[in-house]
Amino acid sequence: MIERTSPEALREQHAAYVFANVATYYDEPLVLVRGEGATVWDADGRSYLDAFGGILTVLLGHAHPAVTERVKAQVERLVHTSTLYVNEPMVTLSARLAEVTPGALKRSFFTNSGTEANETALLVARLYTGREAVLALRHSYHGRSALTLSAGGQGAYKAGGSLPGVYHLASPYCYRCPFGLTYPACDLRCAKDAEEVILTAAGGEVAAFIAEPFQGVGGFITPPPEYFKEVVAIVRRYGGIFIADEVQTGWGRTGRYLWGIEHWDVVPEVMTSAKGMANGFPIGWTIATEEVAAAFTKATISTFGGNPVSTAAALAVLDVVKAENLPENAERVGEALQDGLRALQDLYPAIGDVRGKGLMVGVELVHGGKRPAPDLLRRWMEAARKRGLLIGKGGLYGNVARIAPPITIGRSEAEEIVRILKAAMEDVMPYWERDA
Structure with a gap:
């Protein structure tokens, strides 16, 4: 039987032995151990809906049988x-x-x-x-x-x-x-x-x-x-x-x-x-x-x-x-995802722009006056992670959420992404700033 290293020890070893400029997400970087479809599990057994897919790489979902x-x-x-x-x-x-x-x-x-x-x-x-x-x-x-x-x-x-x-x-x-x-x-x-x-x-x-x-x-x-x-x-x-x-x-x-x-x-x-x-x-x-x-x-x-x-x-x-006609699926589910995110844009002034095509959707976070808000994105990502959703980030200013789940997902997963992001935005809005 293989003896596994604890998540805490792995994070310590990562910090000590991997180049320090290698980017990781979250205040406490995740140690992922398993994936199936659009779901991944960390070393503590928690599951997450993976809406970033290893930077748009796990196109068909994790461990696709074919x-x-x-x-x-x-x-x-x-x-x-x-x-x-x-x-x-x-x-x-x-x-x-x-x-x-x-x-x-x-x-x-x-x-x-x-x-x-x-x-x-x-x-x-x-x-x-x-x-x-x-x-x-x-x-x-x-x-x-x-x-x-x-x-x-x-x-x-x-x-x-x-x-x-x-x-x-x-x-x-x-x-x-x-x-x-x-x-x-x-x-x-x-x-x-x-x-x-x-x-x-x-x-x-x-x-x-x-x-x-x-x-x-x-x-x-x-x-x-x-x-x-x-x-x-x-x-x-x-x-x-x-x-x-x-x-x-x-x-x-x-x-x-x-x-x-x-x-x-x-x-x-x-x-x-x-x-x-x-x-x-x-x-x-x-x-x-x-x-x-x-x-x-x-x-x-x-x-x-x-x-x-x-x-x-x-x-x-x-x-x-x-x-499986997946380009058509990406278009159909992507439209539903963007519709849901644009509904959030109407509710929350921190969401400045929703853009993209198919299942490649960006959400740009801003303070008043369209000032880039990387601080809000960091909070949004953490709040989403705590609720079981992983998203990416990008943009010159580090203020754009990148949402790109496997193109095999259905409308129910798209709705779950929007539901979690809405709940997470409630944690973020107290930190939103109006025009100075």
């Missing part, structure tokens, strides 16, 4: 090959992905994480165009390598500074428009400003524009419907290509479609994903058109990329998403 069975069968057969050899799950997955992705995307390269997927995408864009300049968005997050951190638009993550050749556009953040305008009277100023950035900062040419269809770490920022068509057209006019970062938004998460970018009717030359792709097993994925992929001529490998276990898990995810 994924578990596919993984168990693969582990018993073959665990590792590297990209130096061909393995069946990786090749089968590559073919399936070419069928279900937008436009002419065809050639896949597998890695271990969203960071590596985006690094690969930026590299191949520079090789294809022969140019250096990369455009990205403020408030964005694309990974934790030197280049992807440079592309990210979050100062809190800028460890070691930024590499040259990356330029940041204004984010399509309508709730806090950087130009002080209001959509649609703004005439998409945030998108049209891309041309001036290219002409001034980037020297008149560009390799790529990388963007999340809905910004994840940025606080589920949702652009105007016409935004991507406008900005991508500008980028292509100056010789660049478009990289859609679907690390958080893919696999039906945003409802109706398999991919978040499909909401905006734009087809990328390169697309990336990770997180929910394998329901928690480590994987990263870059897919490009035949022409773009052909520009990557130097030899390359990924020791763990295309791992047969992770790609088997991804195949199971694809099968379940399709068989």
